[in-house]
Each structure stands twice: as structure tokens, then as C-alpha cells.
Amino acid sequence: MSGDMIQCSNLKKNYGHKKVLKGVDLNIPPGTIYALLGTNGAGKTTLIRTLLGLIPRSSGNVNILGSDPWQAGPNLRQRIGYVSEEQGLYGWMKIAQIIKFCRDLYPKWNSGFVASSLQRFGLAENTRIRTLSKGQKVRLALILALAPEPDLLILDEPMSGLDPLAQRDFLKILQQDAERTGRTIFFSTHDLHDVETIATHVAILFNGRIQATGALDAVRASIRRIRTTGQLKNLPPQVRELEVNKDGGVYLLPAADQAWPEITGANGDCQVVEDSPALLEEVFLYYCAGGDKA
């Protein structure tokens, strides 16, 4: 779709013989808060770094804000804010120094936002960055990423290692910013709570491929949850066994799947006692527990 903030098709990235991204297709429309959900080692960081042009892709197409990030220069990077898991702030600098360092690089800089945010989070400008806690560093990195008022904000597991209070704080900032500016936010996480709290859209990355993508509700509704009175035998590949006990079983399968009556028919006296949309956690489990369609 033209006008998407991020477009990538058949994106592949190899490290030597190791295939990390095996053909990612992703379109992120403007104004969305898009969560990239994946297990550890799924390739989330590689995908984000490829999208940002920090590493070259092996093949495929990538387009961010209308440009190829690997070829683009400073003009593109002026429009993108980025916070990585490690933040990468220079520990020897003071907060005031790193603000000056960044401010001088961008044509736009919202000094009012920076001042009010620093005050809100209790960050003194003469504090040395290495003395900050993990939570304070993340907040500072987010302030620095938002201050140039980028069109696109990309976050790579920003809340990793934060305590629940700091996580809540961080999500609040993001939400408020999105409501205020309508900015597109693309963030990676493996925490389902983060996704359900703020994301409007979600993409599930597993084994180097996007397994599911779209609006959060649509993705959630893409999988059905079936509870039966007995254990089913000879399951077709699109059906996942979630839980089995003496009272029966819980199964996940694509919502659009039409094969269910045939399966229950083939398993004798098994009866469906519950048929409902799956929870996000179950959707994630469905796709990440052998859901590779490759």
C-alpha cells in the first residue's frame, strides 16, 4: 500500500550461512502503534536494524518514509527516532551535554518538551549519564528520540529490564505522545502486556518470517479456541493442541478453517463444548509453537 511508513517485501538477511530473516513482508500504515511480537532470537532486532539501515540486507526490498534506508543519508534519519534496548548513550556525558549533542544535529527540536519531560522524570541536567538507573536511561533515551519530533518512532525492546512501575511510566509516555501527535510508533517486544496496552496493530515474527500481521483485534480473531470433551486424534497440521487432560482438550486453529466438523466427526464421541476467539497469548503460542508455514 502506498503511503505506508514502512514497507518491506521478501526481506532476507543472512549472517554467513545463518538465515535470520527468511523473507519478511510488512507494511506499517501511518498513525499506528505497531508492535513486533516475537520470541527471543526470532530476528526482531535484526529486522529493526535492517529497517534503519544500520546493517545491509541480503535481499528483498525495504522502504521507510519513501526511501531505501541503506542508501539514504541524514535527511531520512532526521525523520526517525530510535531507542534501542541498550540505549547507547555516552556514559561520560552529562544530560545537558547529550541534549546539546543531539539538538545540534536536528533541524527541529522541541526544547519545551525536553524541559518538561526532564522535570517530570526528575532528571537533573548536570547528572552524568553513567550514574543513571536503567529506567532513567530509558526515559532519557525516549526524550531524546521524541524531541526532534520524528515522523516515525522505532523502539527495540525498550522496556526490557524495567520494573513494572517504569514500564507503566514508559507506556504512558508513548500513549500520550501518540494521542498528542498521531505519530507512527513501531516497537518490538516479547511482552504481550505491552502489546495489549498500547498497540493498535501487531506483527508476529517467528523463525525469520512474519506469521501474522494486522490490526490487533483482527490478529486476535484470526485464531479460534476450541474446548472438547475428549482428546482428539490425528490432528491436521493447522490445528494446535494447547492443553489435554482427563476431562478433554483445548485446541487452537485458524478462525477461517472449515475442517473442524470433519475432525470431530472422525473422533467419535468428542463434542465441542466451547468455541471462542483466542486470547493474544494463545495466538502467539499458536504461531510460535510450530507455526512456521515455511
Place this chain on the structure above:
Amino acid sequence: MKFPRPLLLKKELHQNSLFYLFPLPFVLALAVLKITCAFAGLPWLIPLFSVGVPFTLAVAYGLQAFDIEEDQQTRDFLLVKPLSILRIVTEKYLIGLTILLFWAVTFWWLCGSSYFELPQALSVGSWAGWLILAGIILTYSCSFLAGLWIQGPKKLLAVLLLTPLMLGWAFLAWSSWATFFLHNFTLQQTSWVIPLFLIVIAFAVSGSIILLTFQTVIWLLQQRPSLRETPGLTCSILPPVLLLLLGLLLNLALAVPLRISNFIGAELFGLEKPAFWTLEGAWNPRNNLLAVSGPNYRIALASLGKTPKVLYQSDTEKKGIIPVLAWSPRGDLLAFEEDGKIYLLNTREKQKPVWVGNGTNPCWSQTGEALLFASAESYTTEAPTKEHSILLFHQVFYHVDIKTGIVRPYLEFDAVGNHWTWDDANDAIWYVSPAGELVRVTLKEGFSFHPVPGVPSGRPIIYARFYRVNHPSPKFIVTLYYLNQNKRQHVDVYFYLLDPVKAMIKPLHHESGLNLTTLILHPQTGTYLLGRNGAFTKRQIPKFREVLQ
């Protein structure tokens, strides 16, 4: 939009401080040497440290331009900023080049024979200096760019090639310096603090380089994805420690016996390595300047903390050594003998030495108002057979009045001897006979010869020196050199205190079996330098001051 160059440069300095400051301990060590030991030798260090090491460092800068960012996890933060890669690399290049040039110039200055070698080279008024500078900049730039270009699998190969090079530089520098530090002191160096400081620096620097090198090798062998993962302590520490111990043992083996100040000889005679056979030296009685002489009729002044300065060089093309140097008691005039001629040199005025006569053995009066030197004519006594004839010397002593410059014959007598000294306060002349007798010639009562008891007789003396001591009372220290009976070309040296009034001597000290080419005594302190091939060992006459009292 302002470009944050100062902060970006500051960032570079902060992040690469280890690399940039890597030569600092070397510079400190050289500076200490330059200031305290008048270090001006080792010219081969100039290309090593102004080209070799910076070249290696420049490649390393290029190779690791983004590794440190990677290591400190700041790479992504920097690269997503609206800065072009070219600009980032340019900043890194500029600061690296500036630092490398700074170190190169510093090394050039510290290792050069003069204090202003590079500025001189650059201000010669020709293109040569600028071409040299341009060549260095070009070399560094190409090295940096080569390092930057070498990424991916080639990087492994480059690091593997650079590692032994760096290791080689470090070991070469450490080894030569440690040897140098162990072997060299200033002539009057009494403290071990500075040499120990230098040795510690050399150890620390080379140790850290070797440690880093081994860590890199281990990292490469283990194919670690990130330098953040450090190898185990044992495999990091053990190999460099073993190497250092090996180097230390090698150096200790080379450093026996401990040698002092051989660089003075090298500097003085323009040799890369000290290699001269004899060196006459005399301490100025008024300050701590040592006048030294050597081949090609040269005299230099050596003093603490300064480059030895050539004081005099003969115009003649003859090659020879000035055998005697004699300071006037006031320390302003230096009398010396060159090829049978006696000269007087005023060291405070830059004038040519004045020829005062032909002879040997110049010696001063106690006040310094007159100089005496001997001129000998040999003849053979008549005898029934040639085998029984005796070679006699007719000694004529000339008196030089320093105020008027008048030179006149003073006295003459027949005697076989050498190493005359003038005891004008007691109107006497002292000398040592070939038979080993210390003889006083009194001049008041005609010429009477008085052998002084107390000196072992019967052993042929090969050399002797008299040193005047004026405090607390006028005395002489006599050094007598005998051939060692067991080792060929080795000597035994005896030190005596001579009371010229009582004509009595007192043994002070002796050294046996010395293999030396010169001995220079400081008569006020009892310190003496034993020299062999330009290297010196400093010794002390025990309880010297107590004995003088």
C-alpha cells in the same frame, strides 16, 4: 543547524582514549630520560616511533573505528543520528591523525640528538621538511583508510598480521629500553628512583600491550562475537607474564655488569653504540661538570640533565686521545695535552685553546695561579756494553704564570718516572717510579729524592694518578695501578691518602682483577667510575669522608 564538532571530537577522545594515550608512557619515559640523563641517543628509535608505531596504530584506528562504538553499545545511537558516515569517519580520521602527528613529533624530538630536530627540518627553507611532513600524513592517512576498508573476514587476517607487529614493537621497545635503563645512569646518578620508575613504566606499557594482544588472539581463536566477552583470567595473564619474565631474564643476562652512562661516550663520539677504548675524565672542582676526552682529540662536558656538549675538537686530522685533563682550582681553565703539546682552554669564554708549550702532565698550583708541565729528553748512560746501558730521562719542568702568560723553565733533573704532580705548597714534586715507589722530590734543599714508605714495592706499576683534595686540609689521593698476577689484561688498583706535609700515606681501598680502560675519581666525594668500552660502573671508597677528617 550547528554541527556539534567539539562534542563529537570530545566523544572520539573519550572513546579512544586508551588508543590515543597508548604512547604516553613511552613519551613520559623518554622525557624523563631526556631531562635527567641527557638522553639523546638511539636514533633508530626515530623511524620506529615516528613512523613504524604510528603506522601500525593508524591501521588499528581504521580497523576498530566502529568496534569501540560497538563495544560500548553506542554504535546504533550514533549511526541513526542525521550524520553521514563520511562525516563520522572524517571526525575519527582527523582526530586520529592529529594525535598520531603529535606523538610522532614528540618522539622525534625526544629521540633526536637535538631538541629541535623536527622544527629545524621544517624550517630549512626548502621543500624537504614539508615533503617529509606530507609523506608522514599520507602514510598515516593510507594506513587509516586501509584499516577502515578492511572489514569482514579480511579483518581477521589483518588483526592476525598486526598482532605480531604490535607485539614486536612492544617487545623491541621494552627490551631495548629496559636494557638501556638497566645499563645507563647519569654519571652522578645516585638515586635508583628514576631508573626504577622507568623500568616500571616500561613493564607496565609492554605488559598491557602484550595482554591486549593475547586477549585479541584468544578472542580471535575463540571467534568471540564481541570483545565484551573477555577470556579467562589465567589465559589472559599467564602468557604475557611468562613473556615478561623471559624478557627480564634476557635483559638481566645482558645487563651484567651494571653499566652506567655509556650513552655519553656514544653521544660524544657520534657513534650508534659506545665503542671507544679509553676515556680520560676530570671533575670540575667547582661544579658537577665532568670533562671527558676520547678519540680524535675531542673533549666534552657532561653534566646532569643536559646533552653532553663538545667543548673542543682538534683541527688536526691525526687520531689520538687526550691523555690528561686538568682543571684549575677555580674551575675556569682546563689544561690538556694533545699530541705532546700543552693547551689551556678557558671554558667560560668561547675561545680557542691557547698553546703554552710542548710537554706532558700539566698540573696546577694549589691556588691556580701557575701551571707546571714536564718535558722529557731521554738519553743513554755510557756503559761498557750496550746491554748494561741505562735509559735516563732528563725532566724539564716549565712554569706557566697564568696572569702574565709567561712560560719559563722551572727546574730540571734526571729521573725515570711518570705521573708527576706539583705540590707547590710544600715545594715538592711527587712521582711514581717504574719500580713502584712513590717518590717525593723536595726542591728547597736541592734535589733530594725520598721514597715514601707504605707502598708495596717490587710490583711494577703500570699507571698512577694524583688527585688534589683541599678540604679539610690539603692532601692528595693517589691511585696506583698494578698488573694483576692471575688474569692477563686485568689490573689491581690501590687508593692511598697522601699527607704531603708528613710524607705519609694511608691505604684507603683497593680493587683487584679489574678489566677496565679508565678510572675517574671524584676526589671530593670518593666516588669513582670504572670504565670499560665506554660503559661505567659507579663505586665508592668506603668511609671516605671519615678518613679525610
